[in-house]
């Protein structure tokens with residue numbers, strides 16, 4: 001991977017992605033149900049991300065769960081996302097937990113149903129996908145490749161996925177048997193975009209689709225994208241996790257694919273039943289301070305384009 005895809009531009013090229021997971025997704029994560037017309041998490045966070053990205057002149061990629069398009073308020077917000085020039089990517093129909101454990105037909109339905117509703121309601125044919133909770137397997141990549149997707153962005157190259165899974169789900173006191181946050185072996189995956197092997201997705205191979213891994217720290221392979229930075233912030237580490245990860249990244253030619261979630265800019269939420277979810281009840285001014293810190297640092301070094309534009313550049317630079 002060249003240091004910059006555009007040698008005339010002193011900035012490197014990178015991507016920023018937002019998982020638009022609503023409050024109902026967090027409830028589902030805790031094996032609870034939340035099925036209300038209003039989703040305060042979704043509805044408060046998305047306009048703020050849009051304004052912040054305008055401020056930094058960033059074109060991001062929003063990963064959309066198909067089910068949210070059934071709600072008029074959320075649909076309007078997503079139309080605004082499209083209008084402001086951001087990319088819409090597929091994040092499955094129902095954000096099903098334990099995605100890799102689903103039967104093949106159910107995985108196919110999750111991908112196709114979201115793709116169909118996104119096309120119907122937003123007029124966008126999705127070319128990128130991320131599995132819920134980074135729980136990806138070769139079935140998923142094969143389905144995406146068959147359907148002409150340009151990229152998947154589910155792999156997080158970290159050795160700590162199984163450890164994080166154990167810590168997180170034990171801490172949440174929920175059954176983690178059929179859930180993954182990636183697998184140990186994904187720690188061996190390249191940090192830069194690559195064409196994956198058909199069965200061993202953490203290896204380079206000859207699939208046509210491109211895997212855009214979520215950036216983790218070079219050498220240490222610790223995740224430091226916004227979710228982890230917010231979790232570390234709550235533990236009293238300020239922005240230290242991000243600062244360390246970003247400093248290490250800058251010492252290498254590794255590209256940047258940085259991920260946010262809605263709860264990182266939503267109104268503070270204090271619901272007893274999901275109180276163990278990171279970041280929910282941080283004060284809004286603190287959320288802004290942390291997001292501004294990360295975005296301003298990234299914006300100094302990177303020209304941010306959508307994941308699809310980035311994938312196209314990679315394909316054309318061969």
Ligand SMILES: [Zn+2]
Nearest residue numbers: 019021132133
């Ligand atoms: Zn998600």
